[in-house]
Amino acid sequence: xxxxxxxxxxxxxxxxxxxxxxxxxxxxxxxxxxxxxxxxxxxxxxxxxxxxxxxxxxxxxxxxxxxxxxxxxxxxxxxxxxxxxxxxxxxxxxxxxxxxxxxxxxxxxxxxxxxxxxxxxxxxxxxxxxxxxxxxxxxxxxxxxxxxxxxxxxxxxxxxxxxxxxxxxxxxxxxxxxxxxxxxxxxxxxxxx
Numbered sequence: 001x002x003x004x005x006x007x008x009x010x011x012x013x014x015x016x017x018x019x020x021x022x023x024x025x026x027x028x029x030x031x032x033x034x035x036x037x038x039x040x041x042x043x044x045x046x047x048x049x050x051x052x053x054x055x056x057x058x059x060x061x062x063x064x065x066x067x068x069x070x071x072x073x074x075x076x077x078x079x080x081x082x083x084x085x086x087x088x089x090x091x092x093x094x095x096x097x098x099x100x101x102x103x104x105x106x107x108x109x110x111x112x113x114x115x116x117x118x119x120x121x122x123x124x125x126x127x128x129x130x131x132x133x134x135x136x137x138x139x140x141x142x143x144x145x146x147x148x149x150x151x152x153x154x155x156x157x158x159x160x161x162x163x164x165x166x167x168x169x170x171x172x173x174x175x176x177x178x179x180x181x182x183x184x185x186x187x188x189x190x191x192x193x
Contacts, residue, residue: 025068104141106143122150129160147190
């Protein structure tokens with residue numbers, strides 16, 4: 001029962017983070033776009049060159065807002081996970097974060113979506129420490145003896161244990177375990193029989 005309470009609290013924290021991202025990021029970008037479009041409309045006849053320049057700024061702000069929406073959507077559920085699997089999704093997340101990552105995978109069974117997503121979130125949260133320091137990382141994934149195991153070792157960085165709280169709660173609620181130390185994360189999830 002405690003694991004379920006912990007999971008629900010962690011999911012609430014995740015939702016609040018997404019709400020903040022929408023409110024403080026995307027919404028503010030779109031408000032700026034709306035204001036700039038109104039100003040550009042006023043400038044079209046009076047100063048066409050200024051209107052054109054302002055519209056270029058609007059285009060850039062729209063791109064930024066779209067990038068923020070894509071990042072938020074991928075934080076909820078990365079589409080690459082469904083289309084190409086866990087290994088490809090982790091590779092892409094590491095590359096996007098700028099983390100040079102060696103990935104070793106022994107996954108010879110189909111993984112349930114819930115377990116794939118949980119392992120993905122754990123690995124990406126662990127890699128976030130390396131992203132801020134431009135360090136290297138090694139990730140190992142394996143499915144054997146009825147378990148999906150995962151390890152992330154950071155070279156020259158520390159794991160942000162706080163970033164793993166929500167996924168840790170999810171892992172425990174699924175009957176698995178997570179171990180976090182300064183430069184290393186490991187865990188497992190039970191595979192269905």
